[in-house]
Amino acid sequence: ELLLEVKDLSAVIAESKQPILKGVNLTVREGEVHVVMGKNGSGKSTFVKVLVGHPDYEITGGSVTYKGQDLLEMDPEERAVAGLFMSFQSPVEIPGVSNIDFLNMAYNSRRRKLGQPELGPIEFYGYIAPKLELVNMKVDLLNRNVNEGFSGGEKKRNEILQLAVLGADLAMLDEIDSGLDVDALRDVAKAVNGLLTSKNSVLMITHYLRLLEFITPNYIHIMENGRIVKTGDISIAKVLEKEGYKAISGT
Numbered sequence: 493e494l495l496l497e498v499k500d501l502s503a504v505i506a507e508s509k510q511p512i513l514k515g516v517n518l519t520v521r522e523g524e525v526h527v528v529m530g531k532n533g534s535g536k537s538t539f540v541k542v543l544v545g546h547p548d549y550e551i552t553g554g555s556v557t558y559k560g561q562d563l564l565e566m567d568p569e570e571r572a573v574a575g576l577f578m579s580f581q582s583p584v585e586i587p588g589v590s591n592i593d594f595l596n597m598a599y600n601s602r603r604r605k606l607g608q609p610e611l612g613p614i615e616f617y618g619y620i621a622p623k624l625e626l627v628n629m630k631v632d633l634l635n636r637n638v639n640e641g642f643s644g645g646e647k648k649r650n651e652i653l654q655l656a657v658l659g660a661d662l663a664m665l666d667e668i669d670s671g672l673d674v675d676a677l678r679d680v681a682k683a684v685n686g687l688l689t690s691k692n693s694v695l696m697i698t699h700y701l702r703l704l705e706f707i708t709p710n711y712i713h714i715m716e717n718g719r720i721v722k723t724g725d726i727s728i729a730k731v732l733e734k735e736g737y738k739a740i741s742g743t
């Protein structure tokens with residue numbers, strides 16, 4: 493079943509009108525894992541930010557259909573309620589708000605919008621405890637302020653925890669593996685694998701082929717200058733590893 497269909501999507505930076513996305517095409521079906529790779533500055537982060545409705549960008553052409561709806565007509569909140577999730581390349585710190593309160597609020601806000609009962613702090617703790625194990629996260633990180641003083645690995649685990657708490661039909665993970673040691677990488681990959689079902693899909697941006705030792709994608713896409721210039725299977729990654737981006741460049 494079709495989940496996301498991106499056709500000829502173009503976008504500019506809202507402030508400067510500088511074109512960044514120049515006709516992106518991508519189709520994601522339920523249960524698929526997609527990886528987007530490409531050089532720094534090719535537009536990978538912009539692509540996923542545009543999909544969640546980030547205000548820094550303006551759509552100038554093309555269409556995005558998500559679960560049969562026009563995604564570009566939905567506001568960012570509606571997109572989130574509809575199961576679109578994005579983890580940030582640089583997760584933000586929120587001073588003065590404890591991690592567990594933040595997650596509980598985010599969870600309850602989602603439940604409200606779905607017309608489901610909210611969870612109080614004790615019930616919520618029961619809900620989140622097994623998920624901590626999934627991401628192998630220390631329980632004391634729940635009582636610290638959101639991401640404040642977290643190590644790189646802890647921030648990434650926290651992003652995955654957020655995903656596990658909120659759930660998603662399409663999880664877009666931007667460089668979730670950058671700055672991780674091999675143990676943290678394995679934990680994050682295991683957690684992502686644990687969240688995958690035949691229904692939900694993942695779109696991962698990565699620079700590192702080592703992530704692909706732990707998560708097997710259905711498709712690898714290469715982004716270059718605001719377009720997906722090549723799509724293939726894991727063999728693309730192998731060419732990339734040996735010969736670099738110029739071997740698979742679209743130009």
Ligand code: ADP
Pocket residue numbers: 505512530531532533534535536537538539548
């Ligand atoms: P990638 O994630 O592939 O490294 P990005 O999507 O972050 O690339 O950025 C693509 C290009 O757009 C870069 O040249 C970047 O500097 C520029 N860019 C993206 N977002 C903004 C922004 N909000 N303001 C100014 N420049 C931006």
Ligand code: MG
Pocket residue numbers: 532533
């Ligand atoms: Mg980058």
Ligand code: MG
Pocket residue numbers: 536537538581666
């Ligand atoms: Mg990026």
